[in-house]
Amino acid sequence: MKNAGMWAALLLLGFSGFMFWQSLSYPYYTPAGPGPGFLPRWICIALIVLSILYLWESIKKSVIYFSEILPKGRPLASVLVALGSLLVFIVIVDFTGFVISAVVLLFISLVREYKWYSALGISIVTSLFVFYVFYTLLGVPLPVNALGW
Structure with a gap:
C-alpha cells in the first residue's frame, strides 16, 4: 500500500x-x-x-x-497553499469572473514570498494581462462578472 x-x-x-x-x-x-x-x-x-x-x-x-x-515542512506548506488557492479559484470563478478569481489565486500564492502590496500588484497586473491576451486578442471565452471582466 x-x-x-x-x-x-x-x-x-x-x-x-x-x-x-x-x-x-x-x-x-x-x-x-x-x-x-x-x-x-x-x-x-x-x-x-x-x-x-x-x-x-x-x-x-x-x-x-x-x-x-512526499515533501515535508515548508515545501509541503507550499503544495497545500497552491492546492488551496486553486480550490478557492474554482469555487469563486463563476461568481466573480476570471480576473478577480485569478487575482485571489495569485495573491494567495505570492503573499508568502513577497510583501503584501507587491503580491497584490503582481497579481492584478498578471491577471489583467492574461485576461487581455486570451479574452480580447485570442477570443478564448473566459468567465466574466457583471462588469465584463
Whole structure:
C-alpha cells in the first residue's frame, strides 16, 4: 500500500485503458488514410504496455515509498497553499469572473514570498494581462462578472 510506483503505474494503466476505450469510438481508417482513431489508439497501446512494465518493475525491483517522495515542512506548506488557492479559484470563478478569481489565486500564492502590496500588484497586473491576451486578442471565452471582466 505504501509503494508509490505501483500506484502511479496503476493510475497510468487505468487512464490509458479509459483513453483506449474512448479512441474506439473514432474511425481507425478512412478512405483518405488513417482516421482520427489511429494515433490515439496506438499511443494508448504503448502507454498500456509501458505502464504494465513499470508496474512489474515497481513491484519486483525498485520500490519507491510515499514517505520518500512526499515533501515535508515548508515545501509541503507550499503544495497545500497552491492546492488551496486553486480550490478557492474554482469555487469563486463563476461568481466573480476570471480576473478577480485569478487575482485571489495569485495573491494567495505570492503573499508568502513577497510583501503584501507587491503580491497584490503582481497579481492584478498578471491577471489583467492574461485576461487581455486570451479574452480580447485570442477570443478564448473566459468567465466574466457583471462588469465584463
